[in-house]
Amino acid sequence: MISRETIDEVRSRVDIVDVIGDFVTLKRSGQNYKALSPFTNEKTASFYVVPAKGIFKDFSSGKGGDSITFVMEHEGMSYIEAIRYLGKKYGVDLKEEARSSEEIYQQSDRDRLYALMNYAKDYYKESLTQSEEGQSIGLSYFRERGFNDRTLEKFELGYSFNEWDHLSKKALGIGYTEELLEKAGLIIKKEGGRFYDRFRGRVIFPVHNLSGKVIAFGARILTKDKDQPKYINSPETEIYHKSNVLYGMFQAKNAIRREDFCYIVEGYTDVMSMHQSDVDNVVASSGTAFTEEQIKLIRRFTENVTVLFDGDAAGIKAALRGIDLVLKGGLNVRVVLLPDGDDPDSFSKKMGSTEFKQYLKDHTKDFISFKIDLLAAESGHDPIKKAEAIREIVTSISLIPDPIKRSVYIQETGQLLKIQETVLLTELNKILIGERQKDQQEKTRTNNRAPVADILPDVATGSKLDTSGMVQVQERETIRLLLNYAENAYDDKRLIDFMMAELEDVEFVNPVYKEIYLVFREGAERGEVRDPLYFMEHGSTTARNMVAELTTSRYETSKSWGEEFQIYFPHEREILHDVAYTNVLRLKFRMIQKLMEENLQQMKVAVAEEDLERHFTIHEQLKGAEKELAVMLGIVVAK
Numbered sequence: 275m276i277s278r279e280t281i282d283e284v285r286s287r288v289d290i291v292d293v294i295g296d297f298v299t300l301k302r303s304g305q306n307y308k309a310l311s312p313f314t315n316e317k318t319a320s321f322y323v324v325p326a327k328g329i330f331k332d333f334s335s336g337k338g339g340d341s342i343t344f345v346m347e348h349e350g351m352s353y354i355e356a357i358r359y360l361g362k363k364y365g366v367d368l369k370e371e372a373r374s375s376e377e378i379y380q381q382s383d384r385d386r387l388y389a390l391m392n393y394a395k396d397y398y399k400e401s402l403t404q405s406e407e408g409q410s411i412g413l414s415y416f417r418e419r420g421f422n423d424r425t426l427e428k429f430e431l432g433y434s435f436n437e438w439d440h441l442s443k444k445a446l447g448i449g450y451t452e453e454l455l456e457k458a459g460l461i462i463k464k465e466g467g468r469f470y471d472r473f474r475g476r477v478i479f480p481v482h483n484l485s486g487k488v489i490a491f492g493a494r495i496l497t498k499d500k501d502q503p504k505y506i507n508s509p510e511t512e513i514y515h516k517s518n519v520l521y522g523m524f525q526a527k528n529a530i531r532r533e534d535f536c537y538i539v540e541g542y543t544d545v546m547s548m549h550q551s552d553v554d555n556v557v558a559s560s561g562t563a564f565t566e567e568q569i570k571l572i573r574r575f576t577e578n579v580t581v582l583f584d585g586d587a588a589g590i591k592a593a594l595r596g597i598d599l600v601l602k603g604g605l606n607v608r609v610v611l612l613p614d615g616d617d618p619d620s621f622s623k624k625m626g627s628t629e630f631k632q633y634l635k636d637h638t639k640d641f642i643s644f645k646i647d648l649l650a651a652e653s654g655h656d657p658i659k660k661a662e663a664i665r666e667i668v669t670s671i672s673l674i675p676d677p678i679k680r681s682v683y684i685q686e687t688g689q690l691l692k693i694q695e696t697v698l699l700t701e702l703n704k705i706l707i708g709e710r711q712k713d714q715q716e717k718t719r720t721n722n723r724a725p726v727a728d729i730l731p732d733v734a735t736g737s738k739l740d741t742s743g744m745v746q747v748q749e750r751e752t753i754r755l756l757l758n759y760a761e762n763a764y765d766d767k768r769l770i771d772f773m774m775a776e777l778e779d780v781e782f783v784n785p786v787y788k789e790i791y792l793v794f795r796e797g798a799e800r801g802e803v804r805d806p807l808y809f810m811e812h813g814s815t816t817a818r819n820m821v822a823e824l825t826t827s828r829y830e831t832s833k834s835w836g837e838e839f840q841i842y843f844p845h846e847r848e849i850l851h852d853v854a855y856t857n858v859l860r861l862k863f864r865m866i867q868k869l870m871e872e873n874l875q876q877m878k879v880a881v882a883e884e885d886l887e888r889h890f891t892i893h894e895q896l897k898g899a900e901k902e903l904a905v906m907l908g909i910v911v912a913k
Contacts, residue, residue, distance in 0.1 A: 276357050277369045284357055285342075285807075287364040290328045293341040297348055297484050298574040299531050306827070312348060313337055315570050317604065317675070322826045327806055331826035338822020340810035349485050350513070352385055359485055383457070387513050388487055390450055390458050395488045397441060398432025398478040408433040412477045415496055419543060420623050425550050428525060429479065429542075434493065436475030459490070459508040473506065479542045481514070482524040490514040492521070492542055492560070507560075517565040520572070521545060521558040527575055529554035535578035535608075537634075544582075544618040551627040553634070556618075563596040569603035580608040580638055584617045590648070597641060602673040607641035610634055642683045645670060646690050664691060668698055672705040741868040742783055748861035749787040752777070754824040755854055756794050760803050762850055769854055774798050776858045780865060786816050856907070863903040870896045 291300060291307060300307035300323060307323040310316055311334040320333040331338040337347055345356040361368045402408040402416075403426075412433030416426060425431075434441065442461050446452065452469065455461045463469045476493035483489050490508035508514055522545040530536045537556040539545060548556045559568070572579060581597060583590050590611075600607055610633075612621050622630045649663035664687075671683045684702060688695040752773065760770040774795060782788035790809065797804040809821040846853060870893065877889040 276354055276361075280361065280366060280369045281357055283366050284361050284364065285811075287366060288328075288341040288360055289325075290323055290330065290341045290344075291325050293360065293363070294323055294330060294344055295531075296527065297344075299576065310573060311335060312574055315566065324826050327825050329806055329810070329822050329825055331822040333823070336819055336823075338819045338826070340807060343810060343818055345485070349483065349487070350384055355385055355388070383454075384513055386454055387458050387511065388489075390445065390454055390460070391488045391490075391513070393445065393448075393450070394441060394458070394460055394491070395430055395432065395480050397444060398434060398473075398480075398491075399430055400432075401435060402426075402431060402433035402477075405433075405435070407435060411475075411496060415477055419619075421546060421550065425546050428549065429522075429546055430482075430488070432478035432480070434471065434473040434476050434478055438470040438474065441471045441473075442469065457511060459511050459514075472508075476506070479521075481508070481519060481521055483513075483519070484524055484527065486524050487513075489519070490516075494542075515567075516560075516562070518567040518571065520568050521560050522549075523557050523571065525549065526555055526557050530557075530572075530575040534576050535580060536572055536576050538579055538581045539618045541617075541619070547619040547622045551622040551630045553622075553631060559596075564599050566599070566603065569600055569605060573603065573605060577604065578606045578608070580610060580634075581641070582610050582612060582618050582634075584612045584615075594645060594648075598670050598673055601641070601670060602675070604675050606679075608638050609641050609644040610637050610639070611644070642667065642671060643686065643690065646687060650691065660691075664693065664698070665701065667691075668701045669705060672702055672709070741864065741871045745861070745864040745868050746784045746787065748857060748864050749782050749784050749791075750824070751857050752861055753787050753790050753820075755850075755857060756791070757806055757821060757825050759847065759850055759854075760794070760805075762847065764851060764854060768803075769850065770794065770798055770803055772854065773858070777861070780861065783868070786814075786820050789814065789817050790821065859903055859907050863900065863907060866896055866900045866903065870900065 294300060294309075298309040298312050298321070300309050301319075303322075305324075305326065307325070308319045309321045309323075310319050311321045311332050313332055313335040316334045321330070322333070323330045328340050329338065330340070330344055337343075339347070341360065342353065342356045345351055345359055346353060349356075349359070351359065358368060360366075402412045416431060421431075442452075442455055445455060445460070452461070456463055456469070460472055461469045462472050473491060473493040475497070476495050479492040479494070480488045481490040481492060490511070492505060492507045494505050495502050507516075510516060521542055526536070526545075533555045535555065537548065537553065539548065539556060539558050541558055541560065545556050545558045548554075557572070579600065597607055612618065616624070621633075625633060646667055649666060650660070653659035653663045667687055668684075671680055671687070674680050674683065680702065684695060684698045687693075688698055756770060756773060760768065762769050764772040777791075782791050790813070793804050793809065793813070797808075806821050806825050809817055813821065873889055873892050873896065877886065877893070880886045880889055
């Protein structure tokens with residue numbers, strides 16, 4: 275358990291722009307920042323950060339909150355784990371209180387998995403450098419590959435003993451369970467309940483998530499045993515999904531953001547060698563085809579990637595197919611072709627740091643141009659092969675979402691292949707139309723499968739007055755005003771004092787707005803004003819999301835309106851008195867209408883004459899109140 279004092283210290287030190295900037299590239303938008311959502315696969319930025327309030331809001335997914343909430347949502351951490359992560363980031367000395375055995379037992383599976391993977395990482399690191407076997411086999415291998423101590427520490431490399439149960443014995447001995455070891459992918463169970471360590475007699479490459487936590491391992495065998503695969507990897511677990519991860523992204527993300535482009539290589543040692551050559555903006559696909567999730571991960575930090583190919587023709591052909599998906603994801607792709615027989619690991623060591631970086635700079639080439647050259651060389655003077663090559667190139671161009679970029683590539687392709695641009699455009703349009711028709715057919719099939727119950731509620735509402743909905747619109751506005759201006763002056767008092775007095779007898783309809791309003795009221799009764807950060811720490815998830823939404827503005831008035839056109843808009847703060855007064859009247863007006871609607875419904879089912887008389891009396895009283903409020907608002911209501 276972390277002490278209250280420590281939590282307050284962490285909260286006081288965090289900078290939300292700095293925290294979120296570790297996971298996405300933020301761009302300034304007026305006084306705020308915005309980015310592509312890290313929670314959904316969107317094309318237009320709808321993720322906002324408001325530094326002045328320490329709040330983020332993702333309008334794409336609906337999530338919102340403060341720095342702690344973001345880390346919890348993005349990394350799947352518990353509250354305590356998020357505090358630990360931020361405490362470590364900002365150098366806060368974490369004062370933790372002893373936990374009972376019941377509290378330890380109640381710790382989430384994810385927290386236990388992270389703790390176990392961290393233990394395994396430390397165990398493998400110690401085995402590499404502190405044991406005779408690790409030094410003579412594992413450390414010798416890394417030294418032969420030219421890796422220095424800084425690289426070994428940066429990537430937290432390790433070694434697993436060539437024994438059946440060395441790790442599992444150690445882990446079980448300090449309280450980890452066999453079940454958890456299996457869930458983490460560290461042991462393999464056999465029939466009859468027997469088990470053994472997954473990684474044995476191999477060098478270990480930890481795989482980190484964006485916050486630096488170890489979530490998986492890759493392991494390379496050092497013997498020439500033909501019955502064993504060269505590499506084995508952790509299986510999918512609750513905290514590790516291979517399709518969402520790129521090796522080296524944790525170590526590379528800041529450099530990628532700084533350089534605004536990312537090198538992509540194939541293996542672990544390629545990444546490490548490039549780092550050792552002072553090229554830090556590099557990640558590895560780990561020998562598998564790219565996934566949409568991995569492309570989305572890169573796109574958080576840059577839209578520009580450069581893929582490094584070695585000279586192997588078969589490998590290039592296979593990689594080309596995967597890069598088409600990168601193009602479809604909206605990334606700008608360039609290529610560097612290394613000399614035949616070299617990969618980034620061997621070539622960087624052969625060239626040296628300065629020469630290697632210069633080679634990368636001098637030999638980078640646009641992907642489409644690279645593909646044109648490659649396929650043109652393969653097809654030679656064979657017209658059939660050349661036609662197939664052209665069709666394949668145009669297919670790649672069709673995947674690019676930006677129509678302007680597609681047009682530029684079509685022009686360049688026509689010039690390089692000496693073929694009329696109109697022919698290429700015709701082929702491009704055929705492909706685009708075909709894809710559009712496929713999408714439309716899929717949408718039609720999906721709609722046809724939709725159950726009737728999903729459609730009926732919209733049809734059933736008809737043109738009936740939605741008084742409850744209109745009340746909730748005004749409730750939302752009330753909460754927005756309180757969240758943003760509670761302590762602002764209103765006549766001779768504060769806005770919150772005016773609101774609490776005017777709405778003393780009002781019962782909110784929407785449960786989320788009601789929760790927030792009651793917290794304001796409880797605070798006011800104690801002489802305290804609740805700010806948005808109070809809700810981030812104490813509110814429910816739905817309340818936190820709503821508070822973030824109502825305190826985050828997606829739009830700002832352009833300075834040019836005033837500077838260039840002398841058109842000025844008053845800030846809401848300047849007209850707050852009128853805005854708040856009108857809102858209170860409108861909320862009461864809508865409440866009256868809702869009560870009238872409910873009274874009419876009760877009148878329809880009333881049987882006894884006295885009940886009817888009572889409902890008529892209530893209706894007349896409500897109608898009078900409605901007219902009075904309508905006059906104050908300057909609106910006309912039906913008689």
